[in-house]
Amino acid sequence: MNYSIGEFSSLTNISIYTLRYYEKENLIIPNRKENGRRCYSEKDVIWIEFIKRLKDTKMPIKEIQEYAKLRADGDSTMNERMEMLIKHRTALKEEIAKSNEHLKKLNDKINYYKTEMDKQR
Template identity: 65%
Template sequence: MTYTIGEFSRLINLSIHTLRYYELEELIAPRRLENGRRCYSENDLTWIQFIRRLKDTGMPIKEIQKYAKMRAIGDPTLEGRMELLIQHRQVLHQEIKQLEEHLENLDDKIDYYKNVIVKRQEQN
């Protein structure tokens, strides 16, 4: 199945402007019809969903561009793409560890306040 830019925009809930930006940034390369109009496919849908997941994980656009360029080349870049994802996974693990430390510090402070409040209530 193929989609016009408007249909594709509604389907994936991204603005036409964003799709054009992604194309300008060489993240996507929709096929062009004889009349010059963009034509999106199911493969484009899958690819956009993956781009969104990468963005949701905080991967910078420059890294997504690098991945997209390797993807466009094809199978000879499989190892490079995997390495890029492994590196990003390491970044995510570090961020998760830092967030867990922040959460632990907040929990400690909340426990402190709970104890102080309970002691005050017992004194009254």
């Protein structure tokens, strides 16, 4: 199935403006119809969802651009892409560990307040 930029925007929940920006930054390269209009495919849907996931996990845009470039270069870059993802996974695990420690400290403080307030009753 092929989608116009408006349909693709609705489907992926990404604004047309952002899709054009992604194209300008070579993150996504849609096919073009004979009349020059953008034409997105199911593969583009899968790819944009992966870009969103990388962004949501705080991968810097420059790294996403590098990943996209390697992806466009084809299967010969699989090892490099895997190494990028392994590195990103390590950073993400470290960030999760930090967040879990922060959550623990917040819970400790909340429990302290609850205990102290219960004593006053």
